Amino acid sequence: MVHPNDSNIRFVTLASEIVSAYVIHNHIQSADLPKLLTDVHETLRGLCSGGVSALVARATAQEIRRSVSADFLISFEDGKPYKTLRRHLTLRGLTPEAYRAKWGLPVDYPMTAQTYSEQRSQLARSLGLGHQQQRRDTAVPTVEPEPAPPPPARKSRARGKEIA
Numbered sequence: 126m127v128h129p130n131d132s133n134i135r136f137v138t139l140a141s142e143i144v145s146a147y148v149i150h151n152h153i154q155s156a157d158l159p160k161l162l163t164d165v166h167e168t169l170r171g172l173c174s175g176g177v178s179a180l181v182a183r184a185t186a187q188e189i190r191r192s193v194s195a196d197f198l199i200s201f202e203d204g205k206p207y208k209t210l211r212r213h214l215t216l217r218g219l220t221p222e223a224y225r226a227k228w229g230l231p232v233d234y235p236m237t238a239q240t241y242s243e244q245r246s247q248l249a250r251s252l253g254l255g256h257q258q259q260r261r262d263t264a265v266p267t268v269e270p271e272p273a274p275p276p277p278a279r280k281s282r283a284r285g286k287e288i289a
Contacts, residue, residue, distance in 0.1 A: 183229040
């Protein structure tokens, strides 16, 4: 028979091992360590008691700030950097709205890195995209060629009488 105290000790030990492995490879503030331990412990207990629906992925404000940089965005799905998240999310079956809702991100969370957006914008401007109508209006008017003068009228030739 398993005592409730034995399972609690097992969860504490497992949670501490998970957190220590995480802290070795990631930087974390010392003030955030107790909350991390508590969250991992509660998650383990929830998983073992069948409360999988209680798991809700939410990003903290600090994680959100760290995930956005000028050159890339870090995905909360796999932790990898991307210039644009749209293609990455599409492969995972998510829309930008669903991704934001899943991770508790603000509505204005970017889906494209700032420098990548600027590069694409410059490319579009250099190609003249979006200015088709304006280009037609300001084009140099073509000079229509003057019509050619009509050919001169044919003079009738009278055949001279032959002198015999």
